Amino acid sequence: MQFLLRQPDPRAQHRLQAAGAHPLLAQLFAARGVKEAGELELALPHLLPPAQLKGVEQAARALADAIAHGERLLIVADYDCDGATACAVGLRGLRAMGATVSYLVPNRFTTGYGLSPAVVELALQHAHGKPDWIVTVDNGIASVEGVAQAKAHGIRVLVTDHHLPGDTLPDAEVIVNPNQPGCGFPSKSIAGVGVMFYVLLALRTELRQRGVFDAASQPRLDALLDLVALGTVADVVRLDANNRLLVAQGLKRMRDARMQPGIAALLQVAGRDAARVNSADLGFALGPRINAAGRLADMTVGIECLTTDDPARALELAQLLDTFNRERRSIEDGIKAEALAMLDGLDLGADSGADSGAAAISLFAPNWHEGVIGIVAGRIKDREHRPTFVFAPAEDGTLRGSGRSIPGFHLRDALDLVSKREPGLLLRFGGHAMAAGCALVDDGFARFRAAFAQVAGEWLEPAMLQRRLEVDGPLPAQWLLPEMAALLGAQVWGQGFAAPLFSARVQVRQQRLIGERHLKAKVRLLDAEGAPGNVLFDLVAWGRTDFLPDEARIAYRLESNTWQGITQVQLVLEAVEG
Helix, strand or coil: EEEEECCCHHHHHHHHCCCCCCCCHHHHHHHHCCCCHHHCCCCHHHCCHHHHHCCCCHHHHHHHHCCCCCCCEEEECCCCCCHHHHHHHHHHHHCCCCCCCEEEEECCCCCCCCCCCHHHHHHCCCCCCCEEEEECCCCCCHHHHHHHHHCCCCCEEEEEECCCCCCCCCCCCCCCCCCCCCCEEEECCCCHHHHHHHHHHHHHHHHCCCCCCCCCCCCCHHHHHHHHHHHHHHHCCCCCCHHHHHHHHHHHHHHHCCCHHHHHHHHHCCCCCCHCCCCHHHHHHHHHHHHHHHHHHCCHHHHHHCCCHHHHHHHHHHHHHHHHHHHHHHHHHHHHHHHHHHHHHCCCCCCCCCCCCCCCCEEECCCCCCCHHHHHHHHHHHHHHCCCCEEEECCCEEEEEEECCCCCCHHHHHHHHHHHHHCCCEEEEECCEEEEEEEEEECCCHHHHHHHHHHHHHHHHHHHHHCEEECCCCHHHCCCCCCHHHHHHHHCCEECEEECCCCEEEEEEEEEECCEEEEEEEEECCCCCCCCCCEHHHHHHHHCCCCCEEEEEEEEEEEEEEECCCEEEEEEEEECCC
């Protein structure tokens, strides 16, 4: 592991500090590409205007007409947290504006992702009757066949999505997707839930222009921002300025106890304090509990949790989601252990395993659960620093794969090249640069592994395969305080806007295991000449059982810890250089 020091633009850092940013925040923000103080404006008036999003005004007119004519709308969601929150935002927002709307969420194991022909058949048999409109959220841009089938049955389709389009767009009435050709919307990394939120903003404007509402009586769409924040963080999209604004506003509502009952219940079962909730809580506590429903059961549980207005019912559903998440972790641990055994040289035949020395890793075992393969792929990618795909058998006889990538390797583009080089191998694929999924013919794993490794070998330079960790340098001793930990924790960090990681050389004075799975130590910081400071700091390394050397250069996060009424800072170990 090699540490790379982030280098802030000194002029940007000066401008930010002159505008009132704390000196440390000015350094951190400048090192993450913030140029002007205006990029730190996180109030709603600074939200990018909806009119810049191609198709959004057309979508607003279509939805306004549908509401006026009493037509039935059916939201077709996705089975991850972004899809669930987008569905909840759509249901709550459309109902507030007078729409007759219900929803349908595909099943990961039976219908697969997106608006497939099988999902259209389910829509035709929906309990609320055949819909006049299907509104996709967080899917649809690749649903060429599904949209065609819906139209053949007289159902109009509005696609709202954020995924990258393929060579052919679906023949929908309207498409709202910042990544479709010809869309100039600056925030290309907006999540699916954000796209749906923008559609509602445009719809409200349209209804206001038609005289349905005035400024005083119109629905308060800002009440949905807690859901928007959760879906945005959980989908690990890049936190550009617009996404940071959406997340910041959602977190503010949570901290002010102005959130959906389902969000409050999820925070409760996760043991998180709503008054101090941060983006990490959304990504590592709430998001996985929602995702667990789609991975192991039916995302209906997650959507119902996010849409109920009954706090008692919300808590009951949140507890069920927590149970799913515990089961998910157990299954994941078993698969991860088998996968790591493969990487250590076991079971590397044609039908399973991988070559960990290659530029990419592909893993498969016939007993693996397709609901958790994406998480396992992420774990392997983090450990080996290689683009990684993990496969499991699906109920339809295909092999389902989920992949995670490293910087510089566009995963969806790699799948596109594999599909061209190996015709008939990939039945379908889609995704982003850093995460993607695909389905293979039942005997196609060995072909995929070879083709994927070949593409990775062509695209990745050796230096790109070296594990590197960006750090923000030493933290001055005067800022090693609980107040600084609180200030950092209150900011919006995430994908593309990484939470601060500080580096230091430390002298380890005491260390022991806690709970047999975690390391706790007492350390002193060493100065530039190698002399230890006078203060002993607590250091905790979650999931690490190997003891540290007497001296080490570490990367750590700054947190505060309260014990017996006393609050102190602690260093949370992320990595050891070397």
